Amino acid sequence: MMDNVVGGKSSLTWLTHISVVLLVAVWLIPTIGLLVSSFRERDQISESGWWLAPFPVELTARGRTAAEAERDGDIFVVTGNIYDDAEAASYFPGGGGDVVAFGTRGVDPTEFDAGTVAELDDGETLRVEADGSYRWTTPEDPGDRGQRIYFAAQSPPEFTLANYGQVLSADNMDRAFINTLTVTVPATVIPILIAAFAAYALAWMDFPGRGLLIALVVGLLVVPLQLALVPMLDLHNRIGIGQGFLGIWFAHTAFGMPLAVYLIRNYMAGLPRDIIECAKVDGANDFELFVRIVLPLSLPALAAFSIFQFLWTWNDLLVAKVFLPSDDASKVMTVKIADDLLGSRGGDWGILATAAFVSIAVPIGVFFALQRFFVRGLLAGSVK
Amino acid sequence: MPVVLQGIMTILVGVGGCVGYFYASNMILDRVIFPARGANIGRNINRANAVRPWLFMFPAIFVLSLYLVYPVVGSAWRSLYGRDGQDFIGLAYYAQLFDGGDFTTAFLNNLLWVIFVPAASTFMGLVAAQLTDKLSWGNFAKAMIFMPMAISFVGASLIWKFVYANDADIGLINAIRAGLGWTDPVDVLQIPFWNNFFLMVILVWIQTGFAMVILSAALRGIPEETIEAAILDGANPFQLFFRVKVPQIMPTIVVVWTTITVLVLKVFDIVYTMTGGNFDTEILPSYMMDYFVTSKGFASAIAVVIMITVLPVMLWNIREARREMR
Numbered sequence: 003m004m005d006n007v008v009g010g011k012s013s014l015t016w017l018t019h020i021s022v023v024l025l026v027a028v029w030l031i032p033t034i035g036l037l038v039s040s041f042r043e044r045d046q047i048s049e050s051g052w053w054l055a056p057f058p059v060e061l062t063a064r065g066r067t068a069a070e071a072e073r074d075g076d077i078f079v080v081t082g083n084i085y086d087d088a089e090a091a092s093y094f095p096g097g098g099g100d101v102v103a104f105g106t107r108g109v110d111p112t113e114f115d116a117g118t119v120a121e122l123d124d125g126e127t128l129r130v131e132a133d134g135s136y137r138w139t140t141p142e143d144p145g146d147r148g149q150r151i152y153f154a155a156q157s158p159p160e161f162t163l164a165n166y167g168q169v170l171s172a173d174n175m176d177r178a179f180i181n182t183l184t185v186t187v188p189a190t191v192i193p194i195l196i197a198a199f200a201a202y203a204l205a206w207m208d209f210p211g212r213g214l215l216i217a218l219v220v221g222l223l224v225v226p227l228q229l230a231l232v233p234m235l236d237l238h239n240r241i242g243i244g245q246g247f248l249g250i251w252f253a254h255t256a257f258g259m260p261l262a263v264y265l266i267r268n269y270m271a272g273l274p275r276d277i278i279e280c281a282k283v284d285g286a287n288d289f290e291l292f293v294r295i296v297l298p299l300s301l302p303a304l305a306a307f308s309i310f311q312f313l314w315t316w317n318d319l320l321v322a323k324v325f326l327p328s329d330d331a332s333k334v335m336t337v338k339i340a341d342d343l344l345g346s347r348g349g350d351w352g353i354l355a356t357a358a359f360v361s362i363a364v365p366i367g368v369f370f371a372l373q374r375f376f377v378r379g380l381l382a383g384s385v386k
Numbered sequence: 387m388p389v390v391l392q393g394i395m396t397i398l399v400g401v402g403g404c405v406g407y408f409y410a411s412n413m414i415l416d417r418v419i420f421p422a423r424g425a426n427i428g429r430n431i432n433r434a435n436a437v438r439p440w441l442f443m444f445p446a447i448f449v450l451s452l453y454l455v456y457p458v459v460g461s462a463w464r465s466l467y468g469r470d471g472q473d474f475i476g477l478a479y480y481a482q483l484f485d486g487g488d489f490t491t492a493f494l495n496n497l498l499w500v501i502f503v504p505a506a507s508t509f510m511g512l513v514a515a516q517l518t519d520k521l522s523w524g525n526f527a528k529a530m531i532f533m534p535m536a537i538s539f540v541g542a543s544l545i546w547k548f549v550y551a552n553d554a555d556i557g558l559i560n561a562i563r564a565g566l567g568w569t570d571p572v573d574v575l576q577i578p579f580w581n582n583f584f585l586m587v588i589l590v591w592i593q594t595g596f597a598m599v600i601l602s603a604a605l606r607g608i609p610e611e612t613i614e615a616a617i618l619d620g621a622n623p624f625q626l627f628f629r630v631k632v633p634q635i636m637p638t639i640v641v642v643w644t645t646i647t648v649l650v651l652k653v654f655d656i657v658y659t660m661t662g663g664n665f666d667t668e669i670l671p672s673y674m675m676d677y678f679v680t681s682k683g684f685a686s687a688i689a690v691v692i693m694i695t696v697l698p699v700m701l702w703n704i705r706e707a708r709r710e711m712r
Contacts, residue, residue, distance in 0.1 A: 022517050026530045035548045051561050184393040192400040199408055200446035203439040213711060220707040222454045224648045224700045228674055228689040230453050232682045233460030251396055256453030259446055288438055289412045317538030319655045336540040340659050351556055358544035362537045369536035381603050
């Protein structure tokens, strides 16, 4: 509507389209990079950027010729295909592409172009064709030892689930996944009921000090949870809970409580007064009123909060680091990634990408499935 | 898998316990302590109704006081005691903090975070909200920009490692540099001072979606008449946006801004994962975690400093909330 006044409607509209495309691209590209990298071979990751993933990569590999020579006059000739060598083939699990160059010394693996004849020391010659076939001539019987060949070849783009296999089986990530789930579900379910009762009291029951309590909840919303770490871990140790799942459930329940009470109270306070008063006139007491009428009507707010709490507890690193022991049996995924994988496998980008993607897949799924409730919850909490 | 069983048990015990508590306490209140019969029926019903709110609120108040109110005192108290929590050392840790060194770095960096991240996220969110508003595919664009909200700070850090990596075959920034002719890769996380901004970008990337969703709802709530009037008066799109729309959603902008400010003071994950606080990127939350194991008293002192930093926002929030209730 604002556009048609200026007269430059179409140009401004196009500008808007282009800006939003750019914005979305900037926001999506990092995540796409992670996703693509998680499906790539380790060698390919280190040879070319993920944005080149659909294109072949030039890999440097090494192998050895066969040793069975045929005698041809006074020289010995060995022929074959380098890809038949197990070591050379192991670089190209998806099958090798065209050989680009070759050499016989590790310091200069691409000394000669493919298809040319290389004159080696001692009167030997070597030729490697683009298709990998080679011809090696030598004045002496090679015995049982073939000639070392280094070569560079195109490796076709390849996508693999190997990283996922390794992350989920070898790196204890499966255990961490279950631990995350174990922390998250009770820490999401339990606060809801507690908060709903309190929210109802704060919204619809009359008692002295109500305003003060609501103000307190608003204040507690911003208390940094760092403050709770030292005293509460001390307390857990003193009363015998120690570090463990029980402690972290309590902690998450409490840390989510201000937001839960605040969100749900705001929603309940907005319910029509008539309904509640009618029910009271009909003789319902507060308990029945809450359970039969207010609770079912507040489902959207409960859903909104549970999504928040789910994302927050699933994604949490700090609380898990403090309230859970740091052994493999109780590590959650975020701790696993931040402390183990980044430390010991700092250079293994495929594994890192895969682990990260495993840990963000569930929240992203939940997020897209329940986005409507999530947005509604955000709005209830922030816009008045 | 005993852990899973333990989790299921906890849900059952927790939910069952809550339901049982609320149900039983109400029963006892209505049937046993203040029964709605006999001579004092009127008085009993009134008394029961006076007690009931506290029954409803007891579990919430209990966990809140234990985990959020007590620690305010507990941390302040603990910060006055030495490493093992026995010997009283007074304000020695605070003196040590303000002696300079790492704390000053962390504090100043945190100041940068508190200024830059909310400002940038709110601005980007506002721009995104306005641009996507009238677009046919606006909802799709919004969902894409909003998506990082679901990603953990650890996950986001890893995602951005693929942008910042010191290798033109992995890091996007170095690939672009290489494409433009600089062949030597740089590690952007080691550039003094500016590395802080590369870390902040990650949080801006996450929080822009939040700002966008809320501001977009606020923009839609602006009365049409004001916009029409401005157009009739010949306002161009930019004037319309900055002079008419933005002032009307100012209260929401402030809410978004303060919400992100408070969040910034809690996030330690990004610095911890990306640099571990090295290269002068320390901020208060990560600085605190450096000492969490070795010196709980010192860590508590840092936590108290964080609390004091948030205090103005907290008081302002409470004042706003009270004003609304009147």
